[in-house]
Amino acid sequence: MYYLPFFYVSFAIAISIPFFITQREGFVLPVQLIVLAMLISMVFAHLSWGQGFTNCLLGTIPMMLWVFFFYLLQKRIPVQTIEKIIVAYGIIYIGLFFYQLLHSQTVVFGSGEEFTEERGTVRVYIAGQGGLFLASFMALNKLTSQKKYRLFWIALSFAGLAIPIIQATRQFILGVLIIFVYHFIKDVSIFKKVVVMVLFSGLLVYYITVSNNVIIRGLVETQEQTAQEGRDNLRVLSGAYFLTELSPTNINKVFGNGVPSGEDSSYSRFVDSLNQYGLYMSDVGIIAVYAMFGIIGVLGYILIWIKSFSLPLPKNYYYLKYYLWFLLVTSLTSDTIYSYNFLICTVLVIYLYQIQYLDQLELTRYSISST
Numbered sequence: 001m002y003y004l005p006f007f008y009v010s011f012a013i014a015i016s017i018p019f020f021i022t023q024r025e026g027f028v029l030p031v032q033l034i035v036l037a038m039l040i041s042m043v044f045a046h047l048s049w050g051q052g053f054t055n056c057l058l059g060t061i062p063m064m065l066w067v068f069f070f071y072l073l074q075k076r077i078p079v080q081t082i083e084k085i086i087v088a089y090g091i092i093y094i095g096l097f098f099y100q101l102l103h104s105q106t107v108v109f110g111s112g113e114e115f116t117e118e119r120g121t122v123r124v125y126i127a128g129q130g131g132l133f134l135a136s137f138m139a140l141n142k143l144t145s146q147k148k149y150r151l152f153w154i155a156l157s158f159a160g161l162a163i164p165i166i167q168a169t170r171q172f173i174l175g176v177l178i179i180f181v182y183h184f185i186k187d188v189s190i191f192k193k194v195v196v197m198v199l200f201s202g203l204l205v206y207y208i209t210v211s212n213n214v215i216i217r218g219l220v221e222t223q224e225q226t227a228q229e230g231r232d233n234l235r236v237l238s239g240a241y242f243l244t245e246l247s248p249t250n251i252n253k254v255f256g257n258g259v260p261s262g263e264d265s266s267y268s269r270f271v272d273s274l275n276q277y278g279l280y281m282s283d284v285g286i287i288a289v290y291a292m293f294g295i296i297g298v299l300g301y302i303l304i305w306i307k308s309f310s311l312p313l314p315k316n317y318y319y320l321k322y323y324l325w326f327l328l329v330t331s332l333t334s335d336t337i338y339s340y341n342f343l344i345c346t347v348l349v350i351y352l353y354q355i356q357y358l359d360q361l362e363l364t365r366y367s368i369s370s371t
């Protein structure tokens with residue numbers, strides 16, 4: 001089963017590589033930097049850690065789905081087609097999630113032998129969460145930008161908030177709440193923004209304080225424990241370790257250590273051994289990107305986020321910004337920015353954003369040439 005996605009992604013990379021060198025407008029350079037960083041990191045995983053090239057390829061190739069962006073850009077897949085795929089992703093994920101939640105005693109679609117009960121709920125882990133959040137943000141955008149299918153868009157957007165709450169996943173709840181609140185207040189006056197924020201904060205504090213809901217209580221207790229741990233919190237310790245201690249040489253601190261992969265890889269076994277101390281790469285997001293792909297990889301992500309704020313978009317496509325901002329909000333506490341669960345959706349978002357940017361650029365150039 002592990003080799004099947006590897007071959008799928010390898011095929012996607014093969015058909016995309018011929019279009020890798022293209023005009024560096026919009027998001028092209030950041031994506032090129034991320035891919036370049038991944039290629040370089042394989043060399044240092046071998047030189048510094050002795051990881052075989054086969055394991056380097058098996059670990060890195062699935063993360064190089066970024067290259068598919070260039071194929072999409074060359075073929076100009078219609079925006080409407082991509083949006084239908086996004087909606088389909090979201091609906092499928094929601095269906096699988098609730099089926100698995102209702103049958104949580106048997107793992108059907110998730111990973112592992114069983115699901116654990118934490119924070120007052122059964123935490124169901126199903127791959128493809130990126131599809132849920134992207135579909136939810138798109139539905140939120142459609143809800144306020146068009147009049148058709150409003151009940152459908154309400155249900156789909158609400159699912160993006162309801163499922164993280166059901167799962168008691170703090171960083172996802174925070175990320176979705178920030179996006180939802182921003183969406184509804186971004187076009188109102190400053191006074192109304194302040195009023196809405198005060199009312200929202202007050203209701204949130206009140207509900208957290210008086211609620212007897214087991215999930216809410218579980219979230220509150222977990223947050224209180226995290227606050228008490230302070231610098232001893234495992235995420236803080238993980239971040240410090242992978243940022244300053246993992247790299248064996250100074251050159252690794254620049255170009256990264258590569259993706260740990262393979263049971264016969266001493267590098268992979270060493271990283272796995274850190275888990276027993278509560279140190280996980282997947283808990284520290286952008287720091288894990290730095291540990292694996294070095295400064296160049298981090299620079300690629302930073303440029304993407306800068307462009308998500310600076311490059312204009314028509315309002316009916318703001319869900320593309322929302323998705324990238326969601327990744328930014330969760331980039332220090334999860335693996336959303338490089339996980340297989342989000343990567344294909346991230347590539348689709350970057351492609352759609354690039355298409356809208358190029359269209360706007362073409363209109364601007366046409367307007368200038370006409371005057």
